[in-house]
Amino acid sequence: MTDPTIDIRDARVDFPIFDAKSRSLKKAVLGKAGGRIGTESKVPIIEALRDINLSLRKGARVALVGHNGAGKSTLLRLMSGIYEPTRGQAVVQGKVAPVFDLAVGMDPEITGLDNILIRGLFLGMTKKQMESRVDDIAAFTELGDYLDMPLRTYSTGMRVRLALGVVTSIDPEILLLDEGIGAVDAQFLAKARDRLNELVERSGILVFASHSDEFLADLCDTAIWMEHGTIREHGPLREVLHHYKGHDVLAELERR
Incomplete structure (x- = not known):
């Protein structure tokens, strides 16, 4: 390769x-x-x-x-x-995995779980790859039963949690990040930073x-x-x- x-x-x-x-x-x-x-x-x-x-x-x-x-x-x-x-x-x-807007590729009318699959496909992953990551993403987001509810019922912070869970689960060769992180509480943001570091370690190139x-x-x-x-x-x-x-x-x- x-x-x-x-x-x-x-x-x-x-x-x-x-x-x-x-x-x-x-x-x-x-x-x-x-x-x-x-x-x-x-x-x-x-x-x-x-x-x-x-x-x-x-x-x-x-x-x-x-x-x-x-x-x-x-x-x-x-x-x-x-x-x-x-x-x-x-x-x-x-x-290339371009992450310019955490909301891109997410549909407000479908559930959080369905959005996990769609957002992953948008970022270049296969359906099988995303299905194998659903449980890990769900645990990371701490959204519980909300994952079975439409995205339009989520607060801004909940949407960011879901989007971060998906973004930090992918395996890109080139990761392009435009800042869009911040509408979450400090404790969760610290947890997100750990996953971002792991994502960067898996990436060949980060900008x-x-x-x-x-x-x-x-x-x-x-x-x-x-x-x-x-x-x-x-x-x-x-x-x-x-x-x-x-x-x-x-x-x-x-x-x-």
């Missing part, structure tokens, strides 16, 4: 904005998408990613940091194949976009600092976080 790899060369991702009627509209779109507006075309272009060069191999544990709109989510979607590069190349080998320094310190050892759709810095986690935040984040976490 070939080891998972991610190779991106001189990649750029552009989004054309059709029927833009004013500069203010362009600015509004730019503020949400990140990047910058290209002016050489009659159609406004959002340059979401520019000059991306990146090579990741098995064992990579990479944090994506940067302000909102810096290009983190767009880069994850480029890695997952959701976006094709406008220019350059993005070659990904291995089974994790998050604003949580603690999660990044737990799961990653290198980091990419995104700024205005470009990679500003790629290196050891401690150094990149220090440069990005302006202080030694990991040292502060270690003192707690």
Whole structure:
């Protein structure tokens, strides 16, 4: 079996904005998408990613940091194949599990148990694989009889528990995580972090976009600092976080 790899060369991702009627509209779109507006075309272009060069191999544990709109989510979607590069190349080998929204692939009208199977299929697992994991996921979520009830009866925290139970049960070669964890109580979150660590250990490559320094310190050892759709810095986690935040984040976490 070939080891998972991610190779991106001189990649750029552009989004054309059709029927833009004013500069203010362009600015509004730019503020949400990140990047910058290209002016050489009659159609406004959002340059979401520019000059991306990146090579990741098995064992990579990479944090994506940067302000909102810096290009983190767009880069994850480029890695997952959701976006094709406008220019350059993005070659990904291995089974990718993109976890960008914990709610994606879940149906509010069916039971929690049925949602476990559907969400697992969405993440690339087989029905047989998910059926063998149902009992473990059910025990982890601590939802009990609620698993036989429609998802629409769940609170936000209960939905996050169910989604985390499924996500942390899969066996991906490449795991792409966009932060969506938080609407659960502290005790359960500690339990979830243990399972996330086990998930990362099973993954060939991890790329994790998050604003949580603690999660990044737990799961990653290198980091990419995104700024205005470009990679500003790629290196050891401690150094990149220090440069990005302006202080030694990991040292502060270690003192707690």
